Amino acid sequence: MSMKCIINGKLIVNDAIIEGKILYFDNNIVKIDDKIDDNTVEVIDAKNNFVSAGFIDIHIHGSGGADVMDATHEALEILSNTLLQTGTTSFLATTMTMSIEKIDKALQSVQKFSKGVSGANILGVHLEGPFINVDKHGAQDQVYIQFPNFNLIENYMDIVKMITLAPEIEDSENFIKFIAKEYPHIILSIGHSDASYEKSKESFSWGISHVTHLFNAMNVYHHRKPGIVGATFDTEDVSCDVIADLVHTHASVLELVQKVKTDNLILVTDAMRAGCMKCGTYDLGGRSVEVSGGKAVLEDGTLAGSVLKMNEALLNMKKHTTMNIAEIVKTVTLTPARKLGIPKGMLKPGHDADIVIFDENFSIITTIVNGDEKYKR
DSSP states (O other): OOOEEEESOEEEETTEEEOSOEEEESSBEEEEESSOOOTTSEEEEOTTOEEEEOEEEEEEOEETTEEGGGOSHHHHHHHHHHGGGGTEEEEEEEOOSOOHHHHHHHHHHHHHHGGGOSSSEEEEEEEEOSSSOGGGOTTSOGGGOOOOOHHHHGGGTTTEEEEEEOTTSTTHHHHHHHHHHHOTTSEEEEOSBOOOHHHHHHHHHHTOOEESSTTTTBOOOOSSOOHHHHHHHHOTTOEEEEEOSSSSSOHHHHHHHHHHHGGGEEEEOOBOTTTTSOSEEEEETTEEEEEETTEEEETTSOBOSBOOOHHHHHHHHHHHSSOOHHHHHHTTTHHHHHHHTOSOSSOOTTSBOOEEEEOTTOOEEEEEETTEEEEEO
């Protein structure tokens, strides 16, 4: 791949914004320099806009009318390409609590087709359920909830990168300890759970290191029963993700959680197939979902994922928190990349050339994946 460079950009490097420098890359970040080397370099003019590492979404079910549970190459291709307009360059294909057969097919499709998509990279699978608490199933179909069972996922350990489960249900302790020991690269996350403060803290010692959509599908924080939220706030090295759509979380909560979790906060979309689509009726995990006014709900009014775009989540953080641009971008670049243990999330030599150019309102101008320009506004 020939060398390319980005000029006139406000480069977001670590916690700083650097101007007057030139970013060089091929399929990896090569260097940040003061001058253009020669005329053979392809030049991209950022026109004084921001330039950052590509966004990483560790929790997304679908977008553009496609869903991971469709279990087809076409669905993964649509999802992969739709996300480019939101600045997302990598994601975890997230499953739902459905029948063993359907989960199996979804995992097979990711295993078979993830390397063949032409848009955002599929980093692997986030298994959300079916090992969750029936009392906190949310939009997950409780009919298919089951106790942790390694046999269900044994054939897919090459692609499973994250598992959301409830540590208080039967067989969870042994399962969590086994995965943490044998597959330390997998992020074990508490979610769709009713674990007490004490049980949550205990599960952190077993191997749980993350919390899925903090505040949602879990017990409410109470001053006498602080529950999962309290345990998360009290444990510095446990990370968490939030859905910053102002539907799942109130604006004031975004400011609170960023103050408490700082470098351990990750933003996710939890988007379903209606993401980047018009309002109407869609399905999620085989259940009917009505999408209207930026909100996705089941027939009984239960929130059913979101239609949030990643760049909108970042804009919400800018509007409703005291975070600066560099701090906000870190929640979808460096922090998730470190959590996953991958060479992404930084404009640093040797890291993958996943790059986004965006304006002050996080409107995406250009999305580059592995050094190739995949989207241009």
